[in-house]
Amino acid sequence: MNIEKSECGKILLIKVSGRLDANTAKRFEEECSLLAEEKNRLVMDLSGLEYISSAGLRSVLSVGKKIKASNGRYVFCNLQPMVKEVFKISGFNSIFPMYDNLEDAIEEASS
Amino acid sequence: MKKPAPEREFIFTSRANYQEASSIIEQVKKILQENNKDGEFLYRIELILEEIILNICRYAYGAEEEGELVVRLILKQDHIVVIFEDKGRPFNPLEFKPRIISEQNSLEELEPGGLGIFLVKEMAHEVSYQYRGGKNILEITL
Numbered sequence: 660m661n662i663e664k665s666e667c668g669k670i671l672l673i674k675v676s677g678r679l680d681a682n683t684a685k686r687f688e689e690e691c692s693l694l695a696e697e698k699n700r701l702v703m704d705l706s707g708l709e710y711i712s713s714a715g716l717r718s719v720l721s722v723g724k725k726i727k728a729s730n731g732r733y734v735f736c737n738l739q740p741m742v743k744e745v746f747k748i749s750g751f752n753s754i755f756p757m758y759d760n761l762e763d764a765i766e767e768a769s770s
Numbered sequence: 771m772k773k774p775a776p777e778r779e780f781i782f783t784s785r786a787n788y789q790e791a792s793s794i795i796e797q798v799k800k801i802l803q804e805n806n807k808d809g810e811f812l813y814r815i816e817l818i819l820e821e822i823i824l825n826i827c828r829y830a831y832g833a834e835e836e837g838e839l840v841v842r843l844i845l846k847q848d849h850i851v852v853i854f855e856d857k858g859r860p861f862n863p864l865e866f867k868p869r870i871i872s873e874q875n876s877l878e879e880l881e882p883g884g885l886g887i888f889l890v891k892e893m894a895h896e897v898s899y900q901y902r903g904g905k906n907i908l909e910i911t912l
Contacts, residue, residue, distance in 0.1 A: 680820060681788065681792070681820060681824050682792070710813065710816065710817075712817055712820045712821060712886070712889070713821055713885040713886035713889055714820075714824070714886075716885060717885065740810075741809070741810055741813040741814075745817070745889065748888075748889060748892045749885060749888070749889065
């Protein structure tokens with residue numbers, strides 16, 4: 660799993676690629692929790708994320724709780740079909756905003 | 771007329787230790803790739819393998835025990851069966867009621883217990899469990 664961060668005004672754009680599984684979930688949680696302390700408006704571009712399991716989902720949720728606690732924004736975009744399916748099955752699409760393109764995600768995170 | 775491909779079975783055995791057992795996932799994926807399974811199928815089977823192997827490694831045996839786990843992969847003509855066996859404490863994942871995440875939950879309170887097992891049920895066609903001969907036997911068809 661790789662995390663690439665760039666700044667876009669008051670938003671942090673985080674591009675996650677590779678796999679978010681039992682081996683990488685902890686690192687994702689640690690890295691993103693630190694980033695969320697820097698800026699609490701995160702746009703997660705998942706176009707490069709090939710795989711996520713329940714361990715990955717739990718780490719996504721854990722970061723989400725921290726962002727919520729600081730009244731931030733946590734918006735997802737560009738999910739690959741199976742990753743999107745797993746988010747949907749798990750109900751994550753009802754708790755986190757999801758978009759099919761980066762522009763809409765950035766707009767939501769800016770609001 | 772083309773003869774149907776014979777049923778084939780692969781048996782993987784590992785200590786119930788995720789670092790070691792997770793190599794089974796790669797081996798199964800390789801076999802299925804060679805059998806022309808598509809990306810969606812590979813994702814589903816990989817998720818099932820990760821969730822169940824992880825559960826067995828974490829919960830089947832006590833901290834002091836060095837348990838074993840067996841994964842049987844059976845390639846049938848039109849479907850695939852994966853059977854997981856361990857000799858740990860009896861646990862029927864089908865009786866486990868996961869808490870489903872929805873808008874009604876508040877994010878702060880949310881602890882997605884049993885999310886892995888819930889995903890497995892969603893990804894599989896059929897899941898059955900039995901405890902026989904001192905073994906948990908979980909059979910998954912997809």
